[in-house]
Amino acid sequence: MLPSQLAAQQRTEQVDPWIGVIDQRDYEDSPNGCGPTAILNALKFGGAEYQAAFNRLLGSDDSVRIRFVVDRFFRNRPSVVYPGRKRWGLHGVSTADLATGYNELLEAEGLSALNATYLDREVGEPITEMLHRVHDMIEQSLRNGACPILSLRSYAAKRRESEDFEAAWETARHHIVTVVEITKPVSETGFEIEILDPWEGKARRLYLHADATGLSFSALKGVEETGQWLSGQRFLQVLAPGVWVMRPRDLEWSDRFIVVANFLIGDF
Numbered sequence: 001m002l003p004s005q006l007a008a009q010q011r012t013e014q015v016d017p018w019i020g021v022i023d024q025r026d027y028e029d030s031p032n033g034c035g036p037t038a039i040l041n042a043l044k045f046g047g048a049e050y051q052a053a054f055n056r057l058l059g060s061d062d063s064v065r066i067r068f069v070v071d072r073f074f075r076n077r078p079s080v081v082y083p084g085r086k087r088w089g090l091h092g093v094s095t096a097d098l099a100t101g102y103n104e105l106l107e108a109e110g111l112s113a114l115n116a117t118y119l120d121r122e123v124g125e126p127i128t129e130m131l132h133r134v135h136d137m138i139e140q141s142l143r144n145g146a147c148p149i150l151s152l153r154s155y156a157a158k159r160r161e162s163e164d165f166e167a168a169w170e171t172a173r174h175h176i177v178t179v180v181e182i183t184k185p186v187s188e189t190g191f192e193i194e195i196l197d198p199w200e201g202k203a204r205r206l207y208l209h210a211d212a213t214g215l216s217f218s219a220l221k222g223v224e225e226t227g228q229w230l231s232g233q234r235f236l237q238v239l240a241p242g243v244w245v246m247r248p249r250d251l252e253w254s255d256r257f258i259v260v261a262n263f264l265i266g267d268f
Helices: 003-013 034-044 048-056 062-075 095-108 127-143
Strands: 115-118 149-159 167-184 190-197 202-209 217-221 228-232 237-239 256-266
Touching (some): 034 048, 034 095, 034 149, 062 095, 095 149, 127 167, 127 190, 127 202, 127 256, 167 202, 167 256, 217 256
Antiparallel strands (some): 149 167, 149 256, 167 190, 202 237, 217 228
């Protein structure tokens, strides 16, 4: 066999490290199970102690494990975001409630709690420093064996009759993914990560970046009822090819549409 043929054979025989990514669609009770599924993927593909915790979870298959996590840590537990309500609702779970439920799961397994934070730019912080700060949090968590859980939010600038047809930013879609690798190091413009997308259960690449054009946009920190709309480039934007669930359903050709890195859970 020629060396080139041997090399080609070895490439084809390489084991895909992300075989068995859990697909949220296995949870038939709701189409909005990306958060609990992202938790399970973080455990399954994390360090040894997280993998051991995953193997101890009740359930004979992925659908049963997702149901166990939802029922045990979200469905009947009080929300830390919405007073008087439960964490689990029609649209899944909020980011703060997701972090709370995940830490309760870790506590039940004898593991340390993780940190959680919105990824907005601090007042007076240069955008390049923000870029490096977010990169370093992800890198530190991966180094510590905890696959970070990343919240993505999309926004569209639309013209509504109720706003006298003036363009205004509004929330579109929200999705939760699990970060497993930094595939391209941080530069002055951005960095690339590999994520496990619970929708379809596939590994995909995202590029987190600062908008080089300097165009301003508005994005929500928190939830609609109590959150704060921040203007300017206050969040990193995300190129998310293949993550089609982030695209708004009613997007017109003239509408501006962005995806941002919204919230992070990890060991940082």
